[in-house]
Amino acid sequence: MTRLLPILFLLTAGLARADEGMWTFNNFPSDLVKARYGFAPSQEWLTKVRLSSARIAGGCSASFVSPTGLVMTNHHCVRDCVQQLSTPQRDFIVKGFYATTAPQERACPGMEVNKLTEITDVTDAMTKATQGKEGAAFRDAQRAEIARLEKECATAPDVRCDVVTLYQGGMYNLYKYQRFQDVRLVFAPEEAIAFFGGDPDNFEFPRYDYDVSFVRVYQDGKPAKMDNWLRWSSKGAQPGELTFVAGHPGGTSRLLTGEQLRYQRDYALPERLFQLAQLRGLLDEFQQRGPEFTRISNSLKFGVENAYKAMVGRREALVDRDFFAKKLDEEQKLRDWVKADPERQKRYGQAWDNIARATDTLRTMRIRLRLLEQGAGTGSDLFGYARMLARSADERSKPNELRLEEFAEARKPELEQQLFSPAPVYPKLEEALLTFYLTKLREQLGPDEPVVKQVLGKQSPQALARKLLSGTRLASPQVRRQLYQGGPEALRASKDPMLELIRTLDGEARAIRKRYEEEVESVIDKNGELIARARFEAYGTSIYPDATFTLRLSFGQVKGYPDEGKTVEPFTRLAGLYERATGEDPFRLPPSWLQAKPRLDLQTPFNFVSSNDIIGGNSGSPIFNKDAEIVGIVFDGNIQSLGGEYGFDESVNRTVSVHSQGILEGLRKVYNARRLLEELGQGGGG
Amino acid sequence: MTRLLPILFLLTAGLARADEGMWTFNNFPSDLVKARYGFAPSQEWLTKVRLSSARIAGGCSASFVSPTGLVMTNHHCVRDCVQQLSTPQRDFIVKGFYATTAPQERACPGMEVNKLTEITDVTDAMTKATQGKEGAAFRDAQRAEIARLEKECATAPDVRCDVVTLYQGGMYNLYKYQRFQDVRLVFAPEEAIAFFGGDPDNFEFPRYDYDVSFVRVYQDGKPAKMDNWLRWSSKGAQPGELTFVAGHPGGTSRLLTGEQLRYQRDYALPERLFQLAQLRGLLDEFQQRGPEFTRISNSLKFGVENAYKAMVGRREALVDRDFFAKKLDEEQKLRDWVKADPERQKRYGQAWDNIARATDTLRTMRIRLRLLEQGAGTGSDLFGYARMLARSADERSKPNELRLEEFAEARKPELEQQLFSPAPVYPKLEEALLTFYLTKLREQLGPDEPVVKQVLGKQSPQALARKLLSGTRLASPQVRRQLYQGGPEALRASKDPMLELIRTLDGEARAIRKRYEEEVESVIDKNGELIARARFEAYGTSIYPDATFTLRLSFGQVKGYPDEGKTVEPFTRLAGLYERATGEDPFRLPPSWLQAKPRLDLQTPFNFVSSNDIIGGNSGSPIFNKDAEIVGIVFDGNIQSLGGEYGFDESVNRTVSVHSQGILEGLRKVYNARRLLEELGQGGGG
Secondary structure (H helix, E strand, O other): OOOHHHHHHHHHOOOOOOOOOOOOOOOHHHHHHHHHOOOOHHHHHHHHHHHHHHEEOOOOOEEEEEEEEEEEHHHHHHHHHHHHHOOOOHHHHHOOEEEOOOHHHHEEEOOOOOEEOOOOOOOOHHHHOOOOHHHHHHHHHHHHHHHHHHHOOOOOOOEEEEEEEEEHOOOOEEEEEEEEEEEEEEEEOOOHOOOOOOHOOOOOOOOOOOOOOEEEEEEEEEEOOOOOOOOOOOOOOOOOOEEEEOOOOOOOOOOOOOOHHHHHHHHHHHHHHHHHHHHOOOOOHHHHHOOOOOOHHHHHHHHHHHHHHHHOOOOHHHHHHHHHHHHHHHHHHHHHHHHHHHHHHHHHOHHHHHHHHHHHHHHHHHHHHHHHHHOOOOOOOHHHHHHHHHHHHHHHHHHHHHHHHHHHHHHHHHHHHHHHHOOOOHHHHHHHHHHHHHHHHEEEEEEEHHHHHHHOOOOOOHHHHHEEEEEEHOOHHHHHHHHHHHHHHHHHHHOOHHHHHHHHHHHHHHEEEEEEEEHHHHHHHHHHHHHHHHHHHHHHHOOOOOOOOOOOEEEEEEOOOEEOOOOOOOOHHHHHHHHHHHOOOOOOOOOHHHHHHHHOOOOOOEEEEEEOOOOOOOOOOEEOOOOOEEEEEEEEEEEEHHHHOOOOOOOOOOEEEHHHHHHHHHHHHHHOHHHHHHHHOOOOOO | OOOOHHHHHHHHHHOOOOEEEEEEEEOOOOHHHHHEEEEOOOOHHHHHHHHHEEEOOOOOEEEEEEOOOOEEEEEEEHHHHHHOOOOOOOOOHHHHHOOHHHOOOOOOOOOOOOEEEEEOOOOHHHHHHHHOOOOHHHHHHHHHHHHHHHHHOOOOOOOEEEEEEEHHHHHHEEEEEEEEEEEEEEOOOOOOHOOOHHHHHHOOOOOOOOOEEEEEEOOEEEEEEOOOOOOEEEOOOOOOOEEEEOOOOOOOOOOOOHHHHHHHHHHHHHHHHHHHHHHHHHHHHHHHOOOOHHHHHHHHHHHHHHHHHHHHHHHHHOOOOHHHHHHHHHHHHHHHHOOOOOHHHHOOHHOOOOHHHHHHHHHHHHHHHHHHHHHHOOOOOHHHHHHHHHHHHHOOOHHHHHOOHOOOHHHHHHHHHOOOOOOOOOOOHHHHHHHHHHHHHHHHHOOOHHHHHHHHHOOHHHHHHHHHHOOOOOOOHHHHHHHHHHHHHHHOOOOHHHHHHHHHHHHHHHHHHHHHHHHHHHHHHHHHHHHHHHHHHHHHHOOOOOOOOOOOEEEEEEEEEEOOOOEEOOEEEEEHHHOOOOOOOOOOOOOHHHHHHHHOOOOOOEEEOOOOOOOOOOOOOOOOOOOOEEEEEEEEHHHHHHHHHOOOOOOOEEEEEEHHHHHHHHHHHHHHHHHHHHHOOOOOOO
């Protein structure tokens, strides 16, 4: 009976079928691709693709596209940088940016690019370290082993090492990256064309966006040399063509238990949406105060709107009765299979209930955890800086393996890059965000909660926010650097009011984080490992792990999809862009595109969809053919793909990309970007 | 077996037990009160109480407290009036209002007070009218019969008649009211004391609010004479005392089916909360633009915050696994009982599945329905006026029984009072709300939806909102009156841009409303009637109907409750108010209360809780003892009571009231309100 079951399971239990799967590079199903599309990626091909792929540490994907460190990604992945380099007088978000000479390339504050150079399986070491342990002991052992492995691996500041948890703990891999922290902006179009259609068109198709930008990674002040990079296809994506996407999907929840999904459905997602909705309203009105208010808050507004729409889509997948029932049914089948054998039942049988209990615990602590730790500060930069500084005073004096993970030795380069970032801090926006945070703190913990009383005293949230802002000096990167370099004593002696705020909060914040790590996270990790092993036992390794913002490869093909009885065609063309333009935001074309219209071939493909399995974090991924030639750049998924968080539906889930021919047409005839085109090997065109 | 079941059901199936129940006056369980508290309200007592109770048509409760038309209610029930009478120079919200002489009493724009004079059972007429009908035919017959009954009953403009659906259609009653449309403000304290603690303290206890106001109803320009009114208890509420609340709970959902509750949990509540959250953020920032922006938007902000917190509480009740399972279990028991008898199964067996299908249909149309009809305009006054006018052009020429219900002959007085209200319209707030609405319309129906294209053309939502506001003349009550009185032709000829907007929307709006009424509402009504009859058959009439904003009586006692391991005492005292004050909003006391402190008896009870079963709409209800003497005024429920939407838990659900002694102490020593005290029969005190 046991031997039959895996075949039964193939039909229902989250196993890869069709074009589904965000596969790791060390477990890619070349045979499956061969069976479906007649092409089996070789090891060499996979290595080349891996070394041509890039990650932008803030949450995007990218690719190397020249031997001299040129990186292609989305406009919305460098939007922060473009805004940070802008001033009220010179707004590159509005006007676009193009370095016509090398010296004009400008450093992006706080940006980091990673190239994955090596993957090592460390499952044995991790499992051994935590064996027989539970709760706090499990968590401490896990953290210590991660700190040890990462430190041992990170032999230089430009080597980044992350222990990656795969299959909810069924496997641990050590990912070694080359780290680039000198990243400079080369080309960014005007946002009006990069994000044409704005929020109304986001996650929709047909679509007309030129969401592409270029940066360059430097080493020792010079463009970094690359041995591997992607070349361009001569024609770009063709109907029905096999396409691959190499990128960094941020996270999926396809292997969560039913109770974890219920928690997502009933608590995590709706409460995050309440917060995002309120922030949306706040930002819309904030922008009414004047154009400068708009300029300084547009990046945040984009992030909030984008997350809002994504979470709405996810929630709708989970409240779908049939979809949820199917997830529960898949789980039940695995549990039944475990139960059918007493040995298996003994090994794995309790795991689901243990996770359910941990999820119940999480429910009782979620509000405190969110307000004091995970969501504290609601995105205020100053709050973030202050907490990094205040905590570094305590953490840096501890042994590496006892520190909060973000202060581990191996993470130092990104910590310091963030902390010393010259990105501007906007006081008016900070005031709005801090007021919002302090108001929520009082609203949700209640005015009688001791820590709320300590923080606010007799002040209103807004009065306190204003006082903090008028007193703090942390907006200056020099001040932050001095404080940090002054070490624990200088930090503890500082009377900066933002640091004092953090000190008031930090006892409770650390306490709730500790409880969460010990009573929730460690239980979920430990029992997640057990479920993962049961799953391996039942299905073998022909499954892919949930996304974890690590490099994955997905395959699919260029094709449309059915929507409300109609068929959506896979391509849009430049002609459609001009038809859609109204002259009013967000359907207003920038002057460059209006002027270029007579020169353009309006039949050039502009955007297209394919059945690749992707999710947030894949933004900026190259999409390429079997010859590893670029046919476009991924920038979005359609609205149906949002449920991909929990499961992939090949019939309607689609990746949305800018077509390579559309990119080149724009570079040639709108931007006349000769230096860039030459570097891309496209100098002869146009 | 059949005879046993009702007793089984008594334990689990939503039958009244303990202090639960919002009872109708014609089915009050005097025996149950007698058994629990040794006092059985007589018919005479019930009549007196009913005739001393009042409804404020906008959504509040109140009581008559003098023979000359004095009405007591909450400050937050007259807040709109107080704001409408204010100007930037003279802000009664901040300063309070007190008419020291009769001529100083000022008319509240658009306010209507109702006194319930008669209840008639019209179940037979209603059932007969719809017998054998379904869908559109059912809906038309139902509407025609309601229009007929109400018109026949409403013999004069000051008689209001509403057909009330009870027990989800198990019973129909005709409620006949005396209608007062000349309502004048007598006394309102400063909002800072009426709503001390603001949103953070809302729905919380211990509590310190002076949420009381007085208005007066006039007839023919003179104070209306009353034969029945409530007198004051000499001591006010005592610990353990039996208390009654007569008021107008707005609505509960205790008898909904499991699928209806699921729809509430997964769609209706979260999506309403997303909208409210965004409006909250918008209003918070709107108020940053200046004090006048704050003044004109505070009423709306209060409403939004209050609804938000209430919905959060409701949603939390429904996502509670055990609570939801219990509701499903209760339903299953009734369904099993129906199934046990083939005759019953034939009569009632399909009702639940039919409602489930209608709920599925509702899910598919909900977004259109909300944007085009039920939530269209997002609270913009001008949108509301324009729609009333535009639709009246079509509806008034139809026979009474074919009109949309709000245009039926019997509803004319409230329609006209609303339409001609002299309440100020605030253009800046209108612009924000219309922009919000038009943005949501485009966001949620999509920019390619024909009606969205027709409305917006090439304009942005904000540009259109500004154009509408600069062109419309509907802010003037005179203009609205002229247009209305000009009749259909004048209305259709008008080029007012707000009217044109409505005309563009109205085809689609009426279409979705029609589909909703025929495919959802009528199915739910029809099958709800069946379930109600099954329930009567199983339990008899010892159950109470869901709340419907009609007069109900609940009983309970003054007592505290357990909360997180502690016992919350039932009383707060004036001393506690001064301890809680910080000097900063929303804990800032107005000058009058700061100055009065030395004169006050700080041991006077201020607020208290009791186990009466109430819900939103009960605000302003009198709370009184068995001698029908006022012991306080209801203004809130505790946070635990919010789940009362779906079920009552006597152990923790509490009504929050201002204590009568606290009210009098304030009138005497803070406001020196002699004329008012004398009218209340309290002239000798202080």
